[in-house]
Amino acid sequence: MITERPLPTSDPRIGVLGSYGGLNTGDEAILTCVLTCLRAHSPHASLIVLSRDAEHTRAHQPLANEVLHWEGVPHRQLHDALAGLDLLVLGGGGVLYDGEARRYLRLVAAAQAGGVRTLAYAVGAGPLREPDDREAVRTVLSAMDDVMVRDEESRLVLEEVGVERDITVTADPALLLPAEPFTAEMMAGEGVPTDTRLVGMSVREPGRAAEHLDEGDYHALLAGVADFLVRRLDAHVVFVPMERQDVRHAHAVLSRMAAPDRGRIMNGAYSPGQILGLMRHLDLVVGMRLHFLIFAALSGLPVLPLPYAGKVFDFARRLGAPTLVGVAREQSGLLLAELDRLWDEFPQRRPELVARVRSLQVLARETGVRCGALLDDLPSRSGVAPGSGQRKPPLAMGRT
Template identity: 80%
Template sequence: MTSAPPHPPPAGPHPRIGVLGSYGGFNIGDESILTSVLGCLRAQRPQARLVVLSRDAAHTRAHVREADEVVDWEGVSRNRVHDTLASLDVLVLGGGGILYDGEARRYLRLVRAAQERGVRTFAYAVGAGPLGEPEDRETVRTVLAEMDDVVVRDEESRLVLEEVGVEREITVTADPALLLEPEPFTDRMMRNEGVPAHGRLVGMSVREPGRAAEKLDEGDYHALLADVADFLVRRLDAHVVFLPMERHDVRHAHAVLSHMSAPDRGRILHGAYSPGQLLGFMRHLDLAVGMRLHFVIFAALSGLPVLPLPYSGKVFDFARRIGAPALVGVAREQAGLLLAEVDRLWDEYPQRRADLRSRVRELCGLAGETCARCGALLDEIGGSPDPDTVSEVRRLSA
């Protein structure tokens, strides 16, 4: 372990706190994480200067109210980014799934640059894996060893980091988005989207194959989810609403819709909504079936019967933690099993509701612990929080 440079003088009551993650990428999951992290930091230090390092600063400025500054970290000179890092008292990495092959080294080079300038660093409920590339593994080992605190959002991430060779305390909490507050999704919004105001509604989430879901066969899972949607239309006399959590999801939702025998009972949300508004929309649903992690998180927060369709470990882990059924894989030959699981989920949910709510409360408490640990680091660098904010921080950890 290399020795870190001396830390700068105490920051005082108005620290500059940088937040680095996969922000500005038009992904509702990442943006919900950013909203929650900034909310935590603002509760901890109302007078702090919050600086977001974004992949698309213009997008982040337009959609994030809590940030005082937003700067690009891609496509700009290294000196410019390093000047921003040097101006910080603390750099918060994450949260979300950013420590994986091809990306981990890019984020952690900035963390290392901050450390070299005496900036304190905190890993905020990050996700890790897969990590098989030697350069990424070495960077993770060396940089995380020098961070002030490392918090991951699930047990799988801790195991990945231990396998890589990270030899330090790693705390497991939960995804920061569990602290997201819902915003109203109004009747006018419903009408504008053509979603019926009365009758049952089922939410669905689909995603594209990619680095996180390389084994998905597009035609296979499009047809499978169309079978599920048609079944729910018949079984519940429902309309099915697809919620795009990322811009590429729209194309895949249309593909599923094209395979349905009852496409007239399907809708795709096309408006640009904040994470809080999409969480608010979930309150209109009766059941949820989906692939994206934060769709499943939003469903759980809303108290819905939810069937996750895991494509990666992070979805399996969250399904396990909320006690939800989770099928292995998303393949057409599983159609009968999947339909039977959806049917059982609907029938048994009244008996499962209390257990789900209890598990979600526990996870929200764990998400609040990340905020409290970050606050402890801020206490170390000086400038205790305003007494009026202490109760809010305690609420996050309750």
């Protein structure tokens, strides 16, 4: 049990906990957007990121005032740091899944025990089958001041687990990411031509979120897709890794292509904003990674998602993009036909895509507004909420 936290005597101290530390480009995009939102609302707040690689986060997140490494740190030291917070923000991103949910929520529960207010910021959930993770989710989320998930799939997962509270469906924070330049020099450094059509492709490894994938099957499927696009569009295919493990799988796909000379695998280390900037060089994208698809949609490109998991299927549905179920070789014909149709019809579809993206961005901003309302509700220096004689109750919550 941690000691009761002291009443704030200065600007608020806000902790941000998630899968941060350079492991995944999408998670880093989320962290950038969450910190930007918090800084915009509370310019003088102390923003403390709990990272899995503190050195990486210090180097890449200038908005963070402090960075704490939370894996392998003595419990007392970590609990003392949590006790000094006024608010702990969990997420965003997919943090509530088997094997990981209990680890994150152990820290959230410790903060709650010390009187720190807590909020789930557009998190993703599932799969959740292991009893310890399900129990942690039921217990800790019920005690949070606000719970927002990034998609309908996550809400359904939490309800199935037994979370009995209002859960608001918003949208992924990375929808608010600003682009950074990806220059012609950077393209040349990657050996990517700029005088031809370019198709971006995202390949990921099987894992907890994609445990049903057969490697040989989907590698062969994507190689066939890449070859089709080379022929159909006279294009080069650019494989964009979003995690280090993606490189190996991109090589596996490239090795199965009939025209491997028309493919390139990006090898440089780039910020999320630069990967978003890369999209302006592309003509079409096919992808498995959620944030690769988000970046493409933000750039107004024709997008064909490959829904290996519910979060990708949900985003495709909200985007109005084709929603083929699964990534299996027997779907090759359907996939190629869908690509053909997508390319031919996209000039007419583009206005709808732009409108849907804008609607999702509105939801993403509302996540920040709700977080800001909770910040405004924190006790003042005298220990009472502004304008009242006692601490206010948690925010009223509703489902969208």
